[in-house]
Amino acid sequence: MTQPTVLVLPGLGNSGPGHWQSWLEARLPALNRVDLGDWDAPEPERWVERLDAAVRAAALAAPGPVVLVAHSLACILVARWAAGSDAADKVAAALLVAPPDVESPDRVPAVVRRFAPVPTDPLPFPAVTVGSRNDPYCAAARACGFAALWGADFIDAGEVGHINDDSGHGPWPMGETLLKDLLAQL
Template sequence: MTQLTVLVLPGLGNSGPDHWQSWLEGRLPALARVDLGDWDAPEPDRWVERLDSAIHAAPGPVVLVAHSLACILVARWAAVSDMAEKVAAALLVAPPDVESPQTVPAEARRFAPVPSDPLPFPAVVVGSRSDPYCTAARACGFAALWGADFIDAGEAGHINSASGHGPWPMGETLLKDLLAQI
């Protein structure tokens, strides 16, 4: 089998040095962060183009590790791309409810509506019961729409550095489990 490429996809604002995605990159140096462009004022079409280019440039199958707004990006990308067969799996952590003006910033609402097409590759959605940007029930609903497994992370906030998730062993375990299934 060709070597897998693991692409890290941060959400709005990027994932800073104390974020679990950055921690994971330090532990598993083969991970590659995708520069999606303007992290603070994301343009959905531009982010889709950048993700498509990164997947196209990968020499073989790709695994996506997305956080927050990048989860919605993955679903948007999968609905329009002809490169979806290159994706072996996706770990989608803390998707925001971009359809809710009460919970997410205006910049994230640009990604509405939430795509409802099943993903054409295996995926795991991780949600939290105390995520200020999305209820656990709504995150579970995204998983159902996308044909993904759902993992309840408990009272984990937005699963970012603000909620104490720099080191996040659960995320590392989930990624390793996903890779082992490929």
């Protein structure tokens, strides 16, 4: 099988140098971070356009499958993009970590609520959604519900916060294992 192209999709604010996505990129240099544009004031349509362009470019550049590794707001982005893009068939799988509840004014800032409503269409590719029991941006039951709507497997990561720098996830071996398991299934 040809090598997959793995696209890393950070959420609001981008994933800084101490974030698990940055740690993973350092460990697996073949990963490619997608520049979604304005990281602090994301525009849903612009982010969808940039993801679409990145997937199409990856599919043209290499014959292997495309795999998405999304964190936080990028999980909602993936679901939104997949519901409306004819390029979704170019994606072989996705790892969706810590989706925020963009419909909750009590949990997320207004800038994130621009991505509401949460897309409810099943994803056209296999996916794993990882949620936390104490994520300040999304109740575990909601994250599990998103996974069910999207047809994704759900992994309860325990009480690990938002799985970001603030919750101590620079190095996140579980994320590396989940990605490698997903890649092995292709």
